[in-house]
Every structure is written in structure tokens, then in C-alpha cells.
Amino acid sequence: MSQSPTLFDPITLGDIACKTRIFMAPMTRSRANEADAPTQMNALYYAQRASAGLIITEGVYPNFDGKGYVRSPGIVTNDQIAGWQKVADAVHAKGGKIVMQIMHCGRIGSYHNKADGTRSLAPSAIKAKGEIYTDAAGMAEFDRPEEMSLADIEQTISDYGQAAKNAINAGFDGVELHGTSGYLPAQFLSTGTNKRTDKYGGTLEKRLRFTVDVLAAMIAAIGAGRVGLRICPGNPFNDLTDDNPEETFRGLIQAINPMKLAFLHVIRMKAGVDNIALASEFDGAVILNDSYDLQSGNRALASGQADAISFGRPYIANPNLTETFKHGLALSQPDYKRLYTAGPEGYVDYD
Ligand SMILES: Cc1cc2nc3c(=O)[nH]c(=O)nc-3n(C[C@H](O)[C@H](O)[C@H](O)COP(=O)(O)O)c2cc1C
Numbered sequence: 001m002s003q004s005p006t007l008f009d010p011i012t013l014g015d016i017a018c019k020t021r022i023f024m025a026p027m028t029r030s031r032a033n034e035a036d037a038p039t040q041m042n043a044l045y046y047a048q049r050a051s052a053g054l055i056i057t058e059g060v061y062p063n064f065d066g067k068g069y070v071r072s073p074g075i076v077t078n079d080q081i082a083g084w085q086k087v088a089d090a091v092h093a094k095g096g097k098i099v100m101q102i103m104h105c106g107r108i109g110s111y112h113n114k115a116d117g118t119r120s121l122a123p124s125a126i127k128a129k130g131e132i133y134t135d136a137a138g139m140a141e142f143d144r145p146e147e148m149s150l151a152d153i154e155q156t157i158s159d160y161g162q163a164a165k166n167a168i169n170a171g172f173d174g175v176e177l178h179g180t181s182g183y184l185p186a187q188f189l190s191t192g193t194n195k196r197t198d199k200y201g202g203t204l205e206k207r208l209r210f211t212v213d214v215l216a217a218m219i220a221a222i223g224a225g226r227v228g229l230r231i232c233p234g235n236p237f238n239d240l241t242d243d244n245p246e247e248t249f250r251g252l253i254q255a256i257n258p259m260k261l262a263f264l265h266v267i268r269m270k271a272g273v274d275n276i277a278l279a280s281e282f283d284g285a286v287i288l289n290d291s292y293d294l295q296s297g298n299r300a301l302a303s304g305q306a307d308a309i310s311f312g313r314p315y316i317a318n319p320n321l322t323e324t325f326k327h328g329l330a331l332s333q334p335d336y337k338r339l340y341t342a343g344p345e346g347y348v349d350y351d
Contacts, residue, residue, distance in 0.1 A: 004302040007294065011308055013285045014225030014262025016173045018053035018097055021301065022322050025289050025312035026056045026101040030340040031347060032073035037083035043090040045348050048319035050096030056176050056310065059103025062163030063156065064118040068105025070135050071342060075100065075166045088171035099174040099228065100167040102160060106184030107145035108238045112136040120145040121152055123188045124195040128239040153200060153210065161217030174226035174262055177214060182238025185211040189248055192241030204251045212255050219259060228263040229256065233278055234271030246273045250281065257283045265289065265310065276305050294325045317350045
């Protein structure tokens with residue numbers, strides 16, 4: 001009789017062999033340098049967390065228009081690729097695995113945070129309600145986005161494929177497409193933000209097309225065994241609304257099942273949709289996230305709901321979370337005032 005796996009057991013997701021099922025969830029920490037490239041400090045931060053079975057990095061923009069947040073990194077220029085190479089090397093030297101989360105913010109951003117000459121783009125020219133932090137002007141309203149032309153869409157899809165290639169060239173084990181939290185793929189998926197009438201909007205199938213095309217571009221660039229997708233059906237973050245998120249995401253899962261992705265990463269947030277039940281409709285490895293601990297994570301594995309669990313906030317102040325769990329130690333609490341501040345404090349000074 002085979003025993004059900006625990007968080008301490010290994011797992012292989014597509015082409016990525018992970019030593020445990022304790023994964024680090026993606027977390028923006030706003031500490032890239034002035035060229036939006038990772039530094040030696042970022043390499044140290046990720047290396048400190050290399051005991052994770054898999055690290056999923058903070059969101060990284062695939063082109064300049066895709067930047068939304070202050071001091072957030074890209075994977076576009078040679079400087080940025082070289083910076084990420086330092087990160088991948090440092091994690092691999094400690095026996096870890098690392099995938100890069102590719103995040104295009106679409107309409108969620110401020111020109112104060114973006115390079116001169118870049119644009120705020122979205123499926124439709126609908127401004128999100130809300131504000132975003134900028135170093136230049138404090139809290140600022142989100143930009144009013146331009147509706148993307150078909151040429152903009154084709155270029156963006158191609159940029160996602162190139163970003164995946166750049167991540168592999170920097171030594172990464174794979175990429176995760178950020179498909180939740182109100183950013184560009186979620187803006188295409190959702191009825192409230194996608195009012196297009198061309199082949200990228202209107203019917204469910206057309207709303208799905210952008211995300212499916214981006215995944216196809218990434219797969220063409222680096223192979224399906226190194227590409228994952230993160231979703232959170234029903235997540236209203238960043239002023240996102242959808243008439244029927246359950247139908248949207250069921251359709252998306254059906255559309256991506258034949259693509260044989262390395263994993264589907266699902267935030268279980270209760271937002272009107274049973275995301276755990278929906279995740280079970282995916283034909284591959286499922287990573288679940290959101291407010292898990294050792295016990296609830298092991299229960300999710302034992303019940304077959306998840307193949308691995310990702311932990312976000314616990315990794316901020318407990319870099320060696322595997323050891324913390326193994327020895328049943330109490331979790332240290334993060335300094336929440338320093339989540340997004342520049343510099344090493346509250347970033348690489350936990351042990
Ligand atoms: C500081 C911080 C930054 C985050 N940045 C990202 C991000 O860049 N991409 C993303 O998909 N989720 C991001 N998240 C969400 C986390 O990945 C995760 O879903 C959330 O923290 C819930 O998991 P937890 O209960 O284990 O912390 C962030 C969360 C925090 C706390």
C-alpha cells in the first residue's frame with residue numbers, strides 16, 4: 001500500500017525535479033536596482049531560501065510597458081538577464097530550484113514607476129479604480145490605459161515568449177505566467193475589463209485566447225515541461241470583475257489541459273468560486289497556496305487536493321522554512337513596514 005506524500009517528499013513537475021513539496025510563493029519586494037536588474041542582495045535573498053523545493057520569484061516584467069510597480073525587476077535587457085543569472089546561480093549552488101514569475105501589469109501601474117516613453121496597455125481603455133505607490137509622487141491613481149491594437153497584442157505575446165527564453169538563458173529552471181490579481185492576462189479573461197469585439201474578446205473562447213496564446217509562445221520558446229500558470233478564480237484584486245469567474249476558469253483549464261504544462265498554481269482564496277474543486281479539473285500537477293501551514297498543507301497533500309503547497313508570508317522571516325517545519329519551530333513574524341522598502345533591512349536580515 002502506498003502512503004500519501006508529505007510536504008517533505010520530492011516531486012517532479014514537468015522537467016523540474018524538486019527536493020520537497022514546500023515551495024516559496026512569488027512575492028514582489030521592490031528591491032531591483034535603477035536598471036530594474038537584480039543585484040547581489042537579491043541573489044543573497046533567494047539563496048537564503050534555497051531549501052525550498054521550488055522558489056517562484058517575484059513578478060518580473062516581460063517588456064517595459066508591463067512594469068507597474070516601483071523598483072520591480074524586468075527580464076528584458078542584458079543587465080537584467082545578467083542580474084537574474086546571479087540569482088539562479090546562487091540558488092543552484094545551494095541545491096535549490098527556481099522559476100521566474102512573468103508578470104505584465106497591463107493597466108495596473110503608474111507612469112511614475114515606468115521608464116519614459118512606455119505605455120499603459122489593456123484589452124480595453126478602462127481605468128482601474130485605486131492607487132499605487134510611487135517613489136516620485138507617493139500614492140498615485142492608476143494610469144488610464146490605451147486599448148491594445150492587434151499589433152500590440154501580437155508584440156506582447158512575442159515578448160512573453162522572449163522573456164521565457166531569457167529566463168532559461170539566465171539559468172532558470174522554468175517560468176510561471178502570472179494569470180491572476182488583476183494583471184494583463186486576468187484583464188483579458190474577465191468580462192469587466194475586456195470589452196473587445198475582435199478575436200481577443202466577446203465570447204468566452206475569445207477572452208481565453210490571450211492567455212492561451214501567451215502560454216503557447218512560452219512553450220514554443222522553452223518547452224511545456226518548464227512552463228506553469230498561476231490563477232485565482234474570482235479574485236477581485238485590482239478592481240477586477242467577471243460575470244462568471246467559475247465558467248471563465250473552467251473554460252481556461254479545459255483549454256490548457258492539452259498543453260501539458262509543468263504545473264497549475266492556484267490561490268485558494270474564497271471569492272465566490274470553489275478554487276480547490278476547480279483545480280482538480282486540471283490534468284497535471286497542482287500547487288495550492290494561501291494561508292497554509294505545515295498541518296493544513298500536509299492534509300491538502302494527503303487528500304489529493306494538491307501535489308505541492310506554496311508559502312508566501314512564512315518565507316519572509318523564515319528563510320529556511322523546511323527546517324522550521326521539520327523541527328516544529330514557531331514561525332518568526334515579518335517586519336511588515338519593510339516589505340517594499342529599498343535596502344537590506346527586512347529583506348536579507350532574517351535567520
Ligand atoms: C509582500 C508580498 C508580495 C507579493 N507579490 C506577489 C507577486 O509578485 N506575484 C504573485 O503572484 N503573488 C504575490 N503575492 C501573493 C503571494 O504569492 C501569496 O499568494 C499570498 O501571500 C498568500 O499566501 P501566504 O498565505 O502563504 O502568504 C505577494 C504577497 C506578499 C505578502
